[in-house]
Amino acid sequence: MGGNRIVVYKEPGRVEVEDHDMPKLEVPPDVAQAMGMSREAPHAVILKNVSTNICGSDQHMVRGRTTAPAGQTLGHEITGEIVEKGNDVQFLDVGDIVTVPFNIACGRCRNCREGATGVCLNVNPGRAGSAYGYVDMGGWEGGQADFVMVPFADFNLIKFPDRDQALAKIRDLTMLSDIFPTGYHGAVSAGVSTGSTVYVAGAGPVGLAAAYSAQLLGAAVVIVGDLNKERLDQARSFGCETVDIGQDAALEDQIDQILNTNEVDCAVDAVGFEATGHGGGEEKPAQVLNDIMSITRAAGQLGIPGLYVTGDPGAADPDAKEGTLKVRLGLGWAKSHSFVTGQCPVLRYNRKLMMSILNDRAHIADAVNATVIPLEDAPRGYQEFDRGAARKYVIDPHGMIPA
Numbered sequence: 001m002g003g004n005r006i007v008v009y010k011e012p013g014r015v016e017v018e019d020h021d022m023p024k025l026e027v028p029p030d031v032a033q034a035m036g037m038s039r040e041a042p043h044a045v046i047l048k049n050v051s052t053n054i055c056g057s058d059q060h061m062v063r064g065r066t067t068a069p070a071g072q073t074l075g076h077e078i079t080g081e082i083v084e085k086g087n088d089v090q091f092l093d094v095g096d097i098v099t100v101p102f103n104i105a106c107g108r109c110r111n112c113r114e115g116a117t118g119v120c121l122n123v124n125p126g127r128a129g130s131a132y133g134y135v136d137m138g139g140w141e142g143g144q145a146d147f148v149m150v151p152f153a154d155f156n157l158i159k160f161p162d163r164d165q166a167l168a169k170i171r172d173l174t175m176l177s178d179i180f181p182t183g184y185h186g187a188v189s190a191g192v193s194t195g196s197t198v199y200v201a202g203a204g205p206v207g208l209a210a211a212y213s214a215q216l217l218g219a220a221v222v223i224v225g226d227l228n229k230e231r232l233d234q235a236r237s238f239g240c241e242t243v244d245i246g247q248d249a250a251l252e253d254q255i256d257q258i259l260n261t262n263e264v265d266c267a268v269d270a271v272g273f274e275a276t277g278h279g280g281g282e283e284k285p286a287q288v289l290n291d292i293m294s295i296t297r298a299a300g301q302l303g304i305p306g307l308y309v310t311g312d313p314g315a316a317d318p319d320a321k322e323g324t325l326k327v328r329l330g331l332g333w334a335k336s337h338s339f340v341t342g343q344c345p346v347l348r349y350n351r352k353l354m355m356s357i358l359n360d361r362a363h364i365a366d367a368v369n370a371t372v373i374p375l376e377d378a379p380r381g382y383q384e385f386d387r388g389a390a391r392k393y394v395i396d397p398h399g400m401i402p403a
Contacts, residue, residue, distance in 0.1 A: 016365075052143050054378070105152065198211075211271050228388045263295055
């Protein structure tokens with residue numbers, strides 16, 4: 001049948017765009033069987049994707065640093081137009097343009113009712129929490145595609161109020177599916193408020209979104225650390241201070257040169273498990289966690305939206321292969337630090353951030369250097385992103401994003 005182009009992981013370092021069947025209003029068979037739900041999904045919609053982005057989390061899979069099998073479909077950052085809906089979708093209509101949280105959430109379980117939509121209990125037989133096109137997340141098809149199925153649509157989706165306005169601001173609005181709420185969650189979790197001094201580890205798209213969010217929340221100084229000079233330049237482009245982790249100078253000393261103290265009020269880890277030691281070189285997956293404990297003041301807070309996994313076949317040692325890291329928890333305990341980890345519950349933030357975009361209070365696309373490419377160029381986007389391009393690649397499957 002065909003009719004739906006979709007990005008597929010083939011082997012480490014390689015993705016391809018394949019032709020798959022069109023999505024149906026159906027739950028993946030493993031989810032339906034294990035969770036006792038029907039295959040039929042009258043609560044779902046089919047979206048024609050307006051935009052769908054490449055994420056650093058996808059890159060972990062494509063590098064071969066997860067247990068993702070060949071054939072894994074990709075893509076969890078989705079903005080689309082409803083082209084079909086089930087008969088139990090009550091409050092959305094064909095033609096609506098909507099933002100899709102990357103978390104798949106039922107809206108019915110205890111966690112969803114308590115606002116913890118990143119760890120829904122009913123959409124993944126393997127563990128709490130699910131996402132589109134991601135390993136060990138329930139088998140839901142990825143959204144780097146022409147079309148995608150979204151379940152529990154009335155609960156998960158937010159309709160943009162005006163179609164023309166949404167298309168005009170789509171480069172910003174496309175970030176609502178993941179990195180803007182995720183960065184904002186990292187900053188909120190770290191306790192950023194008026195006058196805070198903040199350190200953000202990592203100047204990839206999530207790190208840049210966290211730094212921009214810290215500014216929105218009123219931080220006095222935001223310092224971004226990375227090895228990549230182009231990405232550090234991007235952080236400086238919207239007013240951040242930066243430190244080059246590739247230098248021999250200690251992180252504490254570089255922060256002291258900026259703040260006249262070697263501590264910050266709070267910190268965000270936007271790197272995750274593929275961290276390297278200072279000066280580059282060998283991988284040290286606990287490096288960032290230990291760094292942010294070292295440089296955050298006593299009683300400070302640490303937001304950790306950076307990804308950590310329970311299965312990493314490319315890890316440097318056997319413990320790290322299963323997510324066991326050499327974290328200086330005693331230091332964090334001694335300093336009375338608070339830690340917040342896990343998937344961002346996107347629905348907690350995306351409506352407020354949408355309103356900030358629609359009313360010209362937030363321009364996240366500029367901060368992360370949004371770069372639009374057609375779907376057929378997705379393999380090139382992955383390659384350039386893996387080489388450290390200071391860009392957030394936005395895929396435009398149908399040519400709907402205005403020039």
